Amino acid sequence: MSSAGPKSASLADQIDNPFWEGLARDELLIQRCLGCRTWTWPPQWRCGCCGSWTLDWEPVPKRGVVFSYCRTRHVFGSQMQDSTPYTSLLVALPEAGGARLLGMLIGSDQGLEIDAPVEGVVDSSNVGPVLRWRLASSDSNERQNDAASS
Amino acid sequence: MPLPLKGAVAAVGVGETPYYRHGHSPDPELKLTLRAIVAACEDAGIHPGDIDGFASYGNDANAGHLLMPALGTRELRWSSMVWGGGGGGSLAAVGAACAAIVTGQAEIVAVYRTIAEEASGRLQDAVASYGLGPHYTAHGVTTPAHICALRTQRLLHRGVPASVLEALVRAQYFHASRNPRAQAYGKALSSLDYRNARKIVEPFGLFDCSRENDVSVATILTSADRARDLRKRPVHVLAVAQGGLVGQRWENDPDYSSGGFEGVSRRLWLQSGLGPKDVDVAQIYDNFSGPAVQAIIDHGLCTIEDAGEVLTYQNLIAPHGRLPINTSGGLIAEGNCHGMGLAVEAVRQLRGESSNAVPGASVCLVTGGPSSPLVSSALFGSDAVV
Numbered sequence: 371m372s373s374a375g376p377k378s379a380s381l382a383d384q385i386d387n388p389f390w391e392g393l394a395r396d397e398l399l400i401q402r403c404l405g406c407r408t409w410t411w412p413p414q415w416r417c418g419c420c421g422s423w424t425l426d427w428e429p430v431p432k433r434g435v436v437f438s439y440c441r442t443r444h445v446f447g448s449q450m451q452d453s454t455p456y457t458s459l460l461v462a463l464p465e466a467g468g469a470r471l472l473g474m475l476i477g478s479d480q481g482l483e484i485d486a487p488v489e490g491v492v493d494s495s496n497v498g499p500v501l502r503w504r505l506a507s508s509d510s511n512e513r514q515n516d517a518a519s520s
Numbered sequence: 521m522p523l524p525l526k527g528a529v530a531a532v533g534v535g536e537t538p539y540y541r542h543g544h545s546p547d548p549e550l551k552l553t554l555r556a557i558v559a560a561c562e563d564a565g566i567h568p569g570d571i572d573g574f575a576s577y578g579n580d581a582n583a584g585h586l587l588m589p590a591l592g593t594r595e596l597r598w599s600s601m602v603w604g605g606g607g608g609g610s611l612a613a614v615g616a617a618c619a620a621i622v623t624g625q626a627e628i629v630a631v632y633r634t635i636a637e638e639a640s641g642r643l644q645d646a647v648a649s650y651g652l653g654p655h656y657t658a659h660g661v662t663t664p665a666h667i668c669a670l671r672t673q674r675l676l677h678r679g680v681p682a683s684v685l686e687a688l689v690r691a692q693y694f695h696a697s698r699n700p701r702a703q704a705y706g707k708a709l710s711s712l713d714y715r716n717a718r719k720i721v722e723p724f725g726l727f728d729c730s731r732e733n734d735v736s737v738a739t740i741l742t743s744a745d746r747a748r749d750l751r752k753r754p755v756h757v758l759a760v761a762q763g764g765l766v767g768q769r770w771e772n773d774p775d776y777s778s779g780g781f782e783g784v785s786r787r788l789w790l791q792s793g794l795g796p797k798d799v800d801v802a803q804i805y806d807n808f809s810g811p812a813v814q815a816i817i818d819h820g821l822c823t824i825e826d827a828g829e830v831l832t833y834q835n836l837i838a839p840h841g842r843l844p845i846n847t848s849g850g851l852i853a854e855g856n857c858h859g860m861g862l863a864v865e866a867v868r869q870l871r872g873e874s875s876n877a878v879p880g881a882s883v884c885l886v887t888g889g890p891s892s893p894l895v896s897s898a899l900f901g902s903d904a905v906v
């Protein structure tokens with residue numbers, strides 16, 4: 371793997387810098403063309419739709435839906451030893467033109483399926499801030515489970 | 521419409537080293553490469569020094585100019601590397617060789633791929649390094665297995681039954697069990713063993729995943745004219761296409777359940793004047809079972825709707841299945857040389873030399889690298905179709 375963490379110093383001049391800076395402020399920023407208003411994700415230097423070189427970063431609510439997911443059971447490399455098994459998500463952001471972000475599920479996986487709504491949480495406990503996702507219904511699920519067992 | 525490529529170039533020699541377990545090659549990569557190319561020359565009846573072109577992909581480190589002194593190359597006239605990552609470039613490298621030969625820039629081109637863990641590291645890491653930056657790795661999406669699992673989950677969501685993954689994998693093990701070159705030689709796979717296998721990245725279990733090997737595989741191409749005088753019956757390139765509609769998109773492809781072959785397969789049929797119904801046998805890049813099924817659908821061999829009906833174990837096995845696929849065992853059960861082994865099996869199949877020969881096969885489809893930003897495919901044919 372070429373990069374050790376979500377954001378390494380050597381990548382500081384990369385095009386996606388505002389994304390990581392946004393997360394550090396608890397904001398989800400997605401790039402958007404100021405010419406034709408197309409959401410340009412992954413970020414680009416030039417809008418391939420209208421040819422504009424003027425692109426900006428817009429705050430987007432940390433709300434999405436599960437577009438796909440996979441559950442990792444095999445330990446790939448020693449750094450994942452403690453966190454395996456885990457569930458990775460591909461999350462579509464309806465409020466950013468359907469742009470998709472890879473992510474990791476935290477909390478309960480009860481009700482995990484394609485199209486399930488998820489809510490993002492910035493986790494700054496690692497090398498840099500990353501966006502994790504929780505099933506939007508999982509709080510109520512857990513409450514129901516508590517009620518059922520009591 | 522003129523078809524300038526169809527029948528102009530032929531594959532005349534194929535060769536490989538054994539598929540060693542990854543990390544267990546007795547030789548460094550450069551020597552493995554020489555062994556495979558010299559074996560392919562012997563198969564063709566060509567002096568290794570007559571090769572004047574080299575084409576590879578997947579960031580292969582064993583460039584033609586490094587091979588020249590040991591091959592006795594008289595003059596290097598063509599040397600090309602395909603961009604785009606992984607096995608997606610495998611048939612594109614065949615396409616580069618064809619371009620060189622048809623335009624007279626080279627006469628005899630070796631297309632090859634060599635992998636040895638000692639030099640290149642684990643294949644899964646090498647492939648991951650092409651495109652998996654922090655937006656992937658921060659979420660545990662660190663290997664092709666993860667990406668292919670995400671895409672396969674979507675394919676299953678579209679209605680393709682999981683039974684087709686099992687059917688394909690078991691058909692490949694059936695073929696490999698009869699192929700002495702295969703890692704799984706003598707080892708058919710039962711339905712129970714497939715289902716009980718430990719999970720790797722769900723929806724994939726162990727047997728849905730390809731192997732990693734230390735190996736080199738080579739194919740020699742030359743003009744159809746020159747091919748006539750050589751040792752073996754020539755196998756013609758009917759069409760070859762590379763590319764994609766999407767590019768590097770961080771999993772934002774509009775059709776995420778596709779393998780990315782839409783444009784490539786359309787051009788394949790246009791170039792050849794053939795269609796999916798003309799394919800007698802297919803060698804489909806199977807880094808994982810799901811992407812192979814995507815590629816089969818993308819090439820029109822079945823649809824999402826009828827995949828469950830068409831892709832059954834009985835239909836997929838040689839000699840009498842309706843569409844035998846991966847008759848060497850493929851990357852999953854023969855061994856993984858990043859797809860170059862599939863082109864070699866196509867040649868053997870059309871010569872009648874396959875361990876799982878399909879009687880009368882005259883058209884073989886070969887695909888490279890689903891789910892990567894650049895993919896490629898080729899159609900090979902016997903004398904009967906040119």
